[in-house]
Amino acid sequence: VVGALVIEPAAAASASQLRYATPRLAVALQEAWTRRSEQRRLAQAEVLLGVIESAALARSMDQLLGSACEQLAALGEVHRACVFLLEDGVLVPRMASYADGRRDIGSWTQFRQAPEPLRLADEVLRTGRPLSADRDSHLLTGWWVDAFGMASALAVPLGRSPQLSGVLTL
Numbered sequence: 001v002v003g004a005l006v007i008e009p010a011a012a013a014s015a016s017q018l019r020y021a022t023p024r025l026a027v028a029l030q031e032a033w034t035r036r037s038e039q040r041r042l043a044q045a046e047v048l049l050g051v052i053e054s055a056a057l058a059r060s061m062d063q064l065l066g067s068a069c070e071q072l073a074a075l076g077e078v079h080r081a082c083v084f085l086l087e088d089g090v091l092v093p094r095m096a097s098y099a100d101g102r103r104d105i106g107s108w109t110q111f112r113q114a115p116e117p118l119r120l121a122d123e124v125l126r127t128g129r130p131l132s133a134d135r136d137s138h139l140l141t142g143w144w145v146d147a148f149g150m151a152s153a154l155a156v157p158l159g160r161s162p163q164l165s166g167v168l169t170l
Contacts, residue, residue, distance in 0.1 A: 047075040062095060069097035076154075078170040082111070083158070084121045085166040091121050094166070110147050118144050120155045121167040128161030130154065 007013045050071050058064035065083050073081035082096040093111050098104070120139040124131050133140040134152040144150060158166040 044075060047071045065095035066097050069095050070099065070101055072168070073097060073099035073170065076170045078154075080170075082169045083166060084118065084169070085158075086125070086164065091117060091125055091167060093118075107148070114143065114147075116143050118155075118169070120153055121169060124155040124157050124167045125164055128157050128164060130156040 007018075050067075054064060054067040054071070058067065069081040069083060073079065076099075078099060080096055080098045083094045084091040085094040086092075093114055096108065096111050119141070120131060120133045120137075123139055131139065132152065132154045135141070135145060135150070140150060140153055153169050155167050155169045157164045158168055
């Protein structure tokens with residue numbers, strides 16, 4: 001289902017008018033959906049190309065990760081993207097960027113000095129599978145929700161299981 005047609009009052013439309021108009025409306029909706037899907041695929045390809053170009057121009061790993069996070073957050077239409085990298089068997093917060101490119105030193109400091117692990121990221125690392133969670137989930141609670149006002153998150157593994165290098169969260 002991509003839409004709904006509501007006629008008020010219902011008596012305003014005759015059955016014959018609806019039989020005539022409904023197929024045309026369905027075709028127009030399908031064409032609009034196809035255009036939107038094509039535009040989204042093009043936008044995704046542009047972002048991925050941008051990530052590749054940024055990788056080639058990056059002077060440091062932090063610059064590369066920051067640019068990738070910003071672009072992926074914008075692509076995913078989310079507030080921010082974060083990278084957690086595996087260091088000595090533990091996921092460590094490594095980079096976070098807002099979709100709009102702004103910088104917040106206070107949030108960055110909090111992120112880097114997290115007093116507890118993000119359970120969602122740890123679970124993705126353990127299972128090697130993408131997961132999503134919201135505030136009702138045991139995977140998205142505690143300090144992370146309070147400090148960053150997280151209402152929901154999507155986490156995906158970085159690398160191939162069992163050789164994961166980290167987790168990306170949106």
